[in-house]
Amino acid sequence: MARIGIPRALFYYDYFPLWQAFFTALGHQVVVSDATNKGILEDGIKRAVDETCLPVKLYMGHVQNLRGRVDYLFIPRLVSLEEKHFSCPKFIGLPDMVRGSVPNLPPILDVTVDVTDNKKLTRSSLLELGKLLGASQGQLGEAYQAGLQAHRSYRARLKQGLTHAEAIRGSTPAKTAATDYLLRVALLSHPYNICDSWVSNNLIGKLQKMGADVTTADALSLGYLRQKANSLSDQIFWTFEKKLAGAAMHYLETREVDGIILVMAFECGPDSLVTELIEREVRDRLPVMTLCMDEHTGEAGIVTRLEAFVDMIVRQKSRQEAAAAKEWAQA
Amino acid sequence: MKISFPHMGNLYIPLTLLFSSLGLEVVVPPPISKETMNLGVKYSPEGACLPFKLTLGNFLEAAALGADTFFMAQGYGLCRFGFYTEVQQKIMRELGYETNMALVNISQNVLQNLLRKLKELSGKSQLQVLGAVRLALVAIKVLDDLEKLLYQVRPRELRKGESTKVHQKTVDRLAQASSVSEIRRIGSEGMKELAAVGQDPARTPLRVGILGEFYVVLEPFTSSDVERRLGEMGVEITKYLYASDWVSFHMFMKLFKVFKEHKSAAEAARPYLAYNVSGDGLQTVGQTILCAEEGFDGIVQLYPFTCMPEIVAKHMLPKVSDDFRIPVLSLGLDEHSGNAGFITRLEAFTDLINRRKSLRRLEVAK
Structure with missing residues (x-):
């Protein structure tokens, strides 16, 4: 039995249940890095190239947090997850970037997924991983199925409105439809920007405290989001950004939320353009705000902006309600 | 229709040839200047990279001159x-421009996409379109050959700045040319004139590879003309990114399934970077290794x-x-890059590799 380390960063929030089920089914122990703390961030900043985005710096920190505690590090190379759609170049180079920047690491298990240019790679790199871990093809197949099943039920929990952390823990929705909120806000971002409460300055918690019901793009189905994104632009070729664009168009149409907050990491290439496109599309029709974060982002600045945004929406809503009441009284 | 395009080095010459020989009216954007940059920066998302801002600046300046269609790749x-x-179009629209984009998809089948787009724009026959493309390709090749020779002559020239002048004169003449034979003639005359520039045969210049991102390597404005500065400091530079190479790979080799581009660079990079990360990242890593093995004195990486x-x-x-024991200077470029800081770093870098080289020579002599 080997100890397999998974950094609690980047697509951990998208795929951890899948990976955990896969490795557990193969009889290995999965070790997750600690929740982000100052030391982890500082280690990451020290090792990553200074111009890299915060999420990658953080990843480097989590990798170092696992050093000495695991036999292997699992760092997949997610190139293309759907045809003609890609991940950011930094995801494509991730295992190499880690090797290049962090010394004295345990061996890295990397599974490459590139369904656009080389569909067979997923299978062949999985087989290679199996060989390394001493698993037979049959065992791999079973573990793969277990992973998929875990992933499906994770997605289902997200769709029920659980936060990523709750859904990863596997809790069933204790939350009945909340009715006592002042406003509903959609938080559109890569999960790794908003789910790590240390990095996001507990953005979700703060919003909830201010009386907001918070929802994210992961509460909607992926196929639907992809299709919706086309009404903004049919040229978005980044899988993750496409999801965000689709969600923005969904909320614009349904008015399920009172406002949209876009959260992006400073230096994020795809977001720098797609977020702009979303903001330009939405801003005249629905309250929208973009928060750009890096390791220098202070809590006070975030709080001020959130408060201003929430106050604005609440005020707008109460005016609308008052106007409606007046109209009703006159009638 | 008045067609325009963004600047990238001398690419405006072949592009002008391409469109005007198809009977289209061309608006060449003003050369990239501080104003272009300011205009682009003003209307771009702040997190966008420099080429986005400069190309948007080109579009806005060309639109002010009456251009209504922009030729661009996606x-x-x-x-x-x-x-x-996608974003530039939206920005232009919101600013009130009713301009269109003539887009060529360069993800695959570049040649077919280009021909189709040109036919659609000009309404000319396949043959005429092919003729225009050939004209442009000849010009690209001639310009690149002139540049390669310039990089050899410049560090050896006796009178500082002479080769740059001679080269520029030929480029200006090429901008007036209109036929394949004329381009070839001006090109070969220009090569001779460049070769005739007074040089010091005893000089052994330092050798530096210029690597990095395509646009900033090709557009001297972005890097305060790093090639000229290095050349005048006595450094012979070698570039690995040329429009002609890009064209011959993406338009022709891929068509015939000859995948040769950067293959050796990709193989050299493999132990460090095992996958194409789009752009020129893989080549930057691989070519650094190949340059080191070839005995280069240093590498300058340019990127937005x-x-x-x-x-x-x-x-x-x-x-x-x-x-591989090779010094690398990485220069990230944006609208805040200042000349002075830039020159200081280049000087420090050349001093360093110069000293390193003479120390090595001493060691060998011992």
Whole structure:
């Protein structure tokens, strides 16, 4: 039995249940890095190239947090997850970037997924991983199925409105439809920007405290989001950004939320353009705000902006309600 | 229709030839200047990379001169560049311009997409379109050959700045040319004139490879003309990114399934970076190794600040630099890059590699 380390960063929030089920089914122990703390961030900043985005710096920190505690590090190379759609170049180079920047690491298990240019790679790199871990093809197949099943039920929990952390823990929705909120806000971002409460300055918690019901793009189905994104632009070729664009168009149409907050990491290439496109599309029709974060982002600045945004929406809503009441009284 | 396009080095010459020989009215944007940059920066998302801002600046300046159609590339699987036009188009529209984009998808089948787009724009026959493309390709090749010779002559010239002048004169003449034979004639005359520039045969210039992101390597404005500055400091530079190479790979070799581009660079990079990260990141890593093996004295990596593929490469470059004992200077470029800081760093770098070279010579002599 080997100890397999998974950094609690980047697509951990998208795929951890899948990976955990896969490795557990193969009889290995999965070790997750600690929740982000100052030391982890500082280690990451020290090792990553200074111009890299915060999420990658953080990843480097989590990798170092696992050093000495695991036999292997699992760092997949997610190139293309759907045809003609890609991940950011930094995801494509991730295992190499880690090797290049962090010394004295345990061996890295990397599974490459590139369904656009080389569909067979997923299978062949999985087989290679199996060989390394001493698993037979049959065992791999079973573990793969277990992973998929875990992933499906994770997605289902997200769709029920659980936060990523709750859904990863596997809790069933204790939350009945909340009715006592002042406003509903959609938080559109890569999960790794908003789910790590240390990095996001507990953005979700703060919003909830201010009386907001918070929802994210992961509460909607992926196929639907992809299709919706086309009404903004049919040229978005980044899988993750496409999801965000689709969600923005969904909320614009349904008015399920009172406002949209876009959260992006400073230096994020795809977001720098797609977020702009979303903001330009939405801003005249629905309250929208973009928060750009890096390791220098202070809590006070975030709080001020959130408060201003929430106050604005609440005020707008109460005016609308008052106007409606007046109209009703006159009638 | 008045067609325009963004600047990238001398690419305006072949592009003007391409469109005007198809009977289209061309508006060449004013040369990139501080104003272009300011205009682009003003209307671009702040996190966008420098090429986005400069190309938008080109569009806005050309639109002010009456251009209504912009020729540009797009496509999936590239870096951010593939998505520029979607956002630029939206920005132009919101500013009240009713301009259109003539887009060529360069993700695959570049030649077919280009021919189709040109036919659609000009209404000319396949044969005429092919003729125009050939004219442009000849001009690209001639311009690149002139540049390669310039890089050899410049560090050896006796009178500083002479080769630059001679080269520019030929480029200006090429901008007036209109037929394949004329381009070839001006090209070969220009090559002779360049070769005739007074040189010091005893000089052994330092050799530096210029690597990095395509646009900033090709557009001297972005890097305060790093090639000329290095050349005048007595450095012979070698570039690995040329429009002619790009064209011959993406338009022709891929068509015939001859995948040769950067193959050796990709193989050299493999122990450090095992996958194409789009853009030129993989080539930057691989070519650094190949240059080191060829005995280059140093590498200058140029990239727009926040460039994703080059930042991936930057994670491996320190290790490559150590393992292959080759100094690497990485220069991230954006609208805040200042000349003075730039020159100081280039001088420090050339001093360093110069000293390193003479120390090595001493060691060998011992």
